[in-house]
Amino acid sequence: MIIVCVLRADNLVITYLCCSCLFSADSHWHCMMPPERRKSGRHRSSIDRLSNLPKNVINSILMRLPLQDALMTSILSKKWRNDIQDLVLKFSEWNRYRLPPSFFACSQLRHLTLQNCVICPPPAFKGFDMLNSLNLCDVTISSKLLESLISCSPLLEKLVLKISDTADHLQINAPNLRSFDFTGCIKYISLRSVPLLSKLSLPHQKSIEESEKCDFDKFFQLLSALEHLYLANGSDQFLVTTAAEIPRRLSSPLNYLKRFNITLRGLADFFVALCLIQSSPYIQDIEMEVYCLRYYILEKLEASNEVDEVLASFSDVTLNHLRTVQLGGVEGIKVELQLIKLLLTKSPMLVRMLIDPSRGDNYDARRDKIIAATTIQRASSKANVVVSDAYEDYRDMTP
Secondary structure: OEEEEEOOOOOOEOOEEEOOOOOOOHHHHHHHOOHHHHHHHHHHOOOOOOOOOOHHHHHHHHHOOEHHHHHHHHHHOHHHHHHOOEEEEEOOOOOOEEOOHHHHHOOOOOEEEEEOEEOOOOOOOOOOOOOOEEEEEOOEOOHHHHHHHHHOOOOOOEEEEEEEEEEEEEEEEOOOOOEEEEEEEEEEEEEEEOOOOOEEEEOOOOOOOOOOOOOHHHHHHOOOOOOEEEEOOOOHHHHOOOHHHOOOOOOOOOOOOOEEEEEEOOHHHHHHHHHHHHOOOOOOEEEEEEOOOOHHHHHHHHHOOHHHHHHHHHHHOOOOOOOEEEEEEEOOOHHHHHHHHHHHHOOOOOOEEEEEEOOOOOHHHHHHHHHHHOOOOOOOOOOEEEEEOOOOOEEEOOO
């Protein structure tokens, strides 16, 4: 059974409901009848007329039920409650709906999406044993209850959390989790037991001065199965404090990492990127976006000698599996140009590199610097290097 609900602020009405299997309406029907009619009805016939209605008729009836009534049928019909597998509930952001206790009796849920609601399980709630994917967007729930909901769903493979308010500590304990996508503002995330996690996205957040920092090297030691890593703007706030805390290479290589995306805001982010690239011998695709670097940061990057030292540590590194590179918002400063040269000289299987210079003042001069950096002798004779042009669509810089 699949239920999708989209609700307006002024009236809680289900606008779409699709049931892939019938529910036993017999108990619901009898409960609504007066006692004397229920009694006589049993003697006249034991036929369940409602459940034998065509599916489209039952669906049409359920589509017209208010949400509260639709959820209450889970109390009246045990068969219907055990058959719900896919459920999407989206409420108005101005009137967050408190989920009733009957919601937590849907024990057969496999895919659950909740938006703009209050989640407060009853004390007897022991989790969703069959839950495979969980998507929570701007819900009201304590960190403790969220941790419990995740840990009490032993089959959970996909987790999406989109939190607009500042979240507290969050410890993820999900032995079958394979994909975790976090968007929001959080003080600290601990991935303690995620041995199968292959896709990780962390997070887009505002500045949090009280954020706790984790051990950068230890954080990635627990992610041995990681294949796709996306570090969005602000993810370094709980990973590292300064560039000096970032090792040149992780103590345990990320042998399964194939795709790496990162937003670069400063020197620490560049060093994070270099460390992870150097620690990922089977990396295939790299995508980096330089995000609104201020002039004082640019000057600091330009004058930094640490960049030369870190890049020198790549002397014994060959990126034998790297095939595509995409660099966006490139300012044309030293660290970026050195990174471009590094990737071109260390990637014998490189097929394509796309570079998009940032727009603004001195665009032509900055773009010329980038083009000059691409003229270095490349490890791959098949590498197609494209530098985008603000005045043209693209310009191919392949020799």
